Amino acid sequence: MRHTLAVLVENKPGVLARVSGLFSRRGYNIESLAVGMTENPLISRMTIVVEGDDRVLLQVTSQLSKLIDVISISDLPPSESVDRGLALIKVAADTGTRADIMQIAGIFRAKIIDIGAETLVIEVTGDKGKIRAIENMLGRFGIKEVVRTGRVALHRGTKTVGEEYK
Amino acid sequence: MTDTPISGAKALINCLKNEGVDTIFGYPGGVLLPLYDELYDSDINHILVRHEQAGAHAADGYARATGKVGVCLATSGPGATNLVTGIANAYMDSVPIVAITGQVPTPMIGNDAFQEADITGITLPITKHNYLVRDVNDLPWVVKEAFYIASTGRPGPVLIDLPKDITTDEFEFTYPKNTYLRGYHPDVGIDEDAVKRAAAMILDSECPVIYAGGGAIISDSSSELLRLAETIQAPVTTTLLGIGAFPQSNPLSLRMLGMHGTKYANYAVQESDLLIAIGARFDDRVTGKIDAFAPCAKVIHIDTDPAEIGKNVRVDLPIIGDAKTILQSLNSHLQKMQTMSGAWLGKIDAWKKEHPLSYVQSDEVIKPQYVIQEIYKACPDAIIVTEVGQNQMWAAQYFQFENPRTFITSGGLGTMGYGFPAAIGAKVGCPDRTVIDIAGDGSFQMTSQELATASKSKIKVIVAILNNSYLGMVRQWQELFFSERYSYTDISQSVDFVKLAEAYNLIGIRAEKPSEVPSAISEALSADRTVIIDFVIDPMENVFPMVPAGAAINEILEPGAVA
Numbered sequence: 001m002r003h004t005l006a007v008l009v010e011n012k013p014g015v016l017a018r019v020s021g022l023f024s025r026r027g028y029n030i031e032s033l034a035v036g037m038t039e040n041p042l043i044s045r046m047t048i049v050v051e052g053d054d055r056v057l058l059q060v061t062s063q064l065s066k067l068i069d070v071i072s073i074s075d076l077p078p079s080e081s082v083d084r085g086l087a088l089i090k091v092a093a094d095t096g097t098r099a100d101i102m103q104i105a106g107i108f109r110a111k112i113i114d115i116g117a118e119t120l121v122i123e124v125t126g127d128k129g130k131i132r133a134i135e136n137m138l139g140r141f142g143i144k145e146v147v148r149t150g151r152v153a154l155h156r157g158t159k160t161v162g163e164e165y166k
Numbered sequence: 167m168t169d170t171p172i173s174g175a176k177a178l179i180n181c182l183k184n185e186g187v188d189t190i191f192g193y194p195g196g197v198l199l200p201l202y203d204e205l206y207d208s209d210i211n212h213i214l215v216r217h218e219q220a221g222a223h224a225a226d227g228y229a230r231a232t233g234k235v236g237v238c239l240a241t242s243g244p245g246a247t248n249l250v251t252g253i254a255n256a257y258m259d260s261v262p263i264v265a266i267t268g269q270v271p272t273p274m275i276g277n278d279a280f281q282e283a284d285i286t287g288i289t290l291p292i293t294k295h296n297y298l299v300r301d302v303n304d305l306p307w308v309v310k311e312a313f314y315i316a317s318t319g320r321p322g323p324v325l326i327d328l329p330k331d332i333t334t335d336e337f338e339f340t341y342p343k344n345t346y347l348r349g350y351h352p353d354v355g356i357d358e359d360a361v362k363r364a365a366a367m368i369l370d371s372e373c374p375v376i377y378a379g380g381g382a383i384i385s386d387s388s389s390e391l392l393r394l395a396e397t398i399q400a401p402v403t404t405t406l407l408g409i410g411a412f413p414q415s416n417p418l419s420l421r422m423l424g425m426h427g428t429k430y431a432n433y434a435v436q437e438s439d440l441l442i443a444i445g446a447r448f449d450d451r452v453t454g455k456i457d458a459f460a461p462c463a464k465v466i467h468i469d470t471d472p473a474e475i476g477k478n479v480r481v482d483l484p485i486i487g488d489a490k491t492i493l494q495s496l497n498s499h500l501q502k503m504q505t506m507s508g509a510w511l512g513k514i515d516a517w518k519k520e521h522p523l524s525y526v527q528s529d530e531v532i533k534p535q536y537v538i539q540e541i542y543k544a545c546p547d548a549i550i551v552t553e554v555g556q557n558q559m560w561a562a563q564y565f566q567f568e569n570p571r572t573f574i575t576s577g578g579l580g581t582m583g584y585g586f587p588a589a590i591g592a593k594v595g596c597p598d599r600t601v602i603d604i605a606g607d608g609s610f611q612m613t614s615q616e617l618a619t620a621s622k623s624k625i626k627v628i629v630a631i632l633n634n635s636y637l638g639m640v641r642q643w644q645e646l647f648f649s650e651r652y653s654y655t656d657i658s659q660s661v662d663f664v665k666l667a668e669a670y671n672l673i674g675i676r677a678e679k680p681s682e683v684p685s686a687i688s689e690a691l692s693a694d695r696t697v698i699i700d701f702v703i704d705p706m707e708n709v710f711p712m713v714p715a716g717a718a719i720n721e722i723l724e725p726g727a728v729a
Contacts, residue, residue: 009349010348010349014286014287014290014298017287017290018290021290021291022291025291055476058476059473059476059477062472062473062475063473065472065473066294066471066473067295067349068294068295068315068347068349068350069349070349071348071349072349165348
C-alpha cells in the first residue's frame with residue numbers, strides 16, 4: 001500500500017541527508033520525495049511517498065520521529081487529501097505534428113512553455129496517473145526528455161499539519 | 167556568566183563544567199591546539215589515550231559504570247574517523263557519550279583540506295544526533311542540547327564537530343538553563359490504561375517470564391524489577407546487556423537467554439504464556455529463529471523507544487515510556503495477588519536441576535570457566551568488563567552478577583578491543599572499585615596499546631587474558647560448522663603477554679596450571695598497578711550451551727556436538 005507522509009522538519013543544513021539516509025539504511029523504499037520551505041521559514045516540509053504495509057509504515061514513522069530535526073509526521077490518506085506532481089516533457093515536434101501535440105496538451109490542461117524548430121516543452125501537473133497518460137499519448141511523437149518533481153500533498157478542507165509548531 | 171568576551175575553546179571548557187564533566191578521554195592534534203591550550207590550565211581531568219578508538223570506548227565504559235555522560239575528544243580527519251567504531255558501539259548499546267571532534271577552519275571545509283573528514287556525514291547513521299558548529303555563538307546551546315539528547319530518552323552518542331576558527335573566535339558567553347527542541351520529547355508520560363491491561367494479562371497468566379534488557383539498567387529499574395518478579399512469582403531472564411539488572415542469586419533468576427544462554431532460560435521462554443519484555447529489543451542473538459520464538463506467549467513490551475515496538479516480533483501490548491515509572495505503576499496494581507505460577511516454577515526448577523551450566527574440570531589444563539569462577543570467589547563485587555567472543559560468554563555464564571552496572575560488555579556491535587579501554591574508563595569513573603577486563607588473546611591485542619595509558623596515568627585494572635592461542639569464537643564455529651578447517655584463526659606464539667606488561671612498566675603474571683589460578687588472581691588484586699594475567703587455557707574449549715545461528719532457541723547444541 002502507498003502512503004503519503006507530510007513531514008515537518010527543521011530548516012537546517014543536512015536534514016535531507018538525515019531523512020534520506022534513514023530510508024536507505026533501513027531499506028525503506030521512497031517512491032517520491034519533495035521538500036521546500038513552509039510558511040514559517042524555520043520549518044521545511046517534506047512530502048514523502050512510501051510503499052509498504054501498515055507495519056512498515058509504523059516503522060518508518062517511528063524511526064523518522066527519532067530524528068531530532070523531525071518535528072511532526074502526518075499520514076495523508078488519499079480520500080482526505082489532494083496531491084500533485086509536475087513534469088516537464090520535451091517532445092519532438094515539427095510543423096506536421098505540432099498541432100496534434102498542442103491539442104493533446106489542451107485536453108490534459110497542460111501548458112506549452114517552450115517552442116523550438118524541432119521541439120515543444122510541455123508542463124503538466126496532476127497525479128501520477130494523469131502524467132503517465134499524457135506521456136503515453138506523446139510517446140509516438142518522440143519524447144526527448146522528461147523531468148519530474150516529487151509529489152506534494154495537502155489535507156482537504158480546514159485541516160493542516162503540525163499546527164502547534166507554526 | 168561573563169561580560170568579557172572569551173574564546174570558543176574557553177567557552178567549551180565552561181560548557182563542559184556546567185554539564186558536570188570531570189573527565190575527558192582524548193588525544194590532541196593540529197586543529198585542537200587552542201582547545202588543548204585551555205585544557206592545560208583546566209581542572210578537568212584529561213586522560214591521554216593512545217588511540218582515539220580507545221578514547222571513545224573509555225568514555226563508553228565510564229558512562230556505563232557511572233550512569234553519567236562520557237566524553238571523548240579527537241582531532242579532525244583521522245582522529246575523528248578513529249572514533250567511529252567506539253561511537254557505533256555506544257549507539258548500538260544506547261550508551262550516553264558526547265564525542266567532540268576538531269574540524270578544519272570553516273572557510274576550508276569542503277576543500278579536502280589537510281586532515282579534513284566529513285565526520286558529521288560519516289557518523290550520521292551511528293549517532294543519536296550530531297552537530298557541526300558554524301558560529302561560536304551557537305556553541306553553548308549546542309553543548310547543552312548534546313548532553314540533554316545523549317542522556318535522556320533512549321540514550322546514545324552525540325557528536326559535536328568543532329572547526330578550529332570557532333575555538334579561537336571570541337564572544338560573550340552565557341550558558342543556557344534549558345533546551346527547547348520542538349522535535350524531541352523524551353518524557354512523554356505513560357499510558358495508565360495500558361499498565362492496567364498489563365496487570366490484567368499478568369493475573370491471567372500461568373507461565374509468565376520476565377525478559378529484561380539493558381534498558382532495565384539504563385532506567386535504574388532493578389528494585390522495581392525485583393519487586394515485580396517477587397510479587398507475581400515470575401522467573402527473570404536477562405539479555406547480555408541486562409546482566410546485573412536482577413540478582414542471579416535470586417531463586418527466580420534464569421540467568422541469560424539466547425544463543426549462549428542457559429537451557430532453562432530458553433526452555434522457559436519457549437513454554438511461557440506471557441513474556442514481559444523490559445528495555446529489550448528482541449535481538450537475533452536472543453530470539454534465534456524469530457518465527458519459532460516464544461510461540462505460545464503473549465508479549466508485553468515495555469520500552470522507551472517506540473521504534474522498538476513490533477520491529478522484530480509481534481507485540482500484544484506495548485507500553486512506551488520510562489521503565490522505572492511504568493514498573494512502579496504496574497507494581498501498584500499488583501499488590502495483593504494470587505499467583506498461579508506454582509506449577510510453572512516447579513517445572514523450571516526441574517529444568518535448572520537437569521540442565522545446569524557445566525563444564526568438565528581438569529587438573530592438567532586451565533579451564534576458562536574455572537578462571538571466571540575463581541575471579542568471582544576472590545572478588546565478587548568487581549566491575550567485570552569483557553572483550554568480545556568466548557571470553558565474553560564465559561564471563562556472562564560463570565560470574566555471578568548481583569547488581570546493575572557491574573557487567574560492561576559490547577553487546578550490539580560486538581566490538582573486539584572494547585574491553586580494555588572500557589575497563590580503563592570504568593576505573594576512572596569508579597576509582598574505589600576493582601575493575602577486571604576478562605579478555606581473549608585476540609581481542610586484547612586490538613587495543614593493547616592502552617597499556618601505555620594505564621601506565622602513564624596510573625590507572626589500575628586487571629586484564630585477565632583467557633589465552634587459548636586462537637580467535638576462539640570463530641575457531642569454535644569453524645569446528646562445529648566448517649569441518650574443523652581453522653582458516654586464519656591460529657594466533658599462537660605471537661606475543662609474550664608477561665613481557666608486554668613489563669615493557670610498559672606494568673606487571674605480568676602467567677598461570678599455566680589450574681593450581682596456579684587462585685594465587686595469580688590474589689597477586690593481581692594486591693598489585694599497585696595494572697596487571698596482565700596470562701591464563702594459558704585449554705585451546706579447544708568451547709562455549710556451551712549453544713544455539714546455532716538461525717535455529718529456534720530450544721534447539722541447543724551440547725558439548726561434543728557437530729552440526
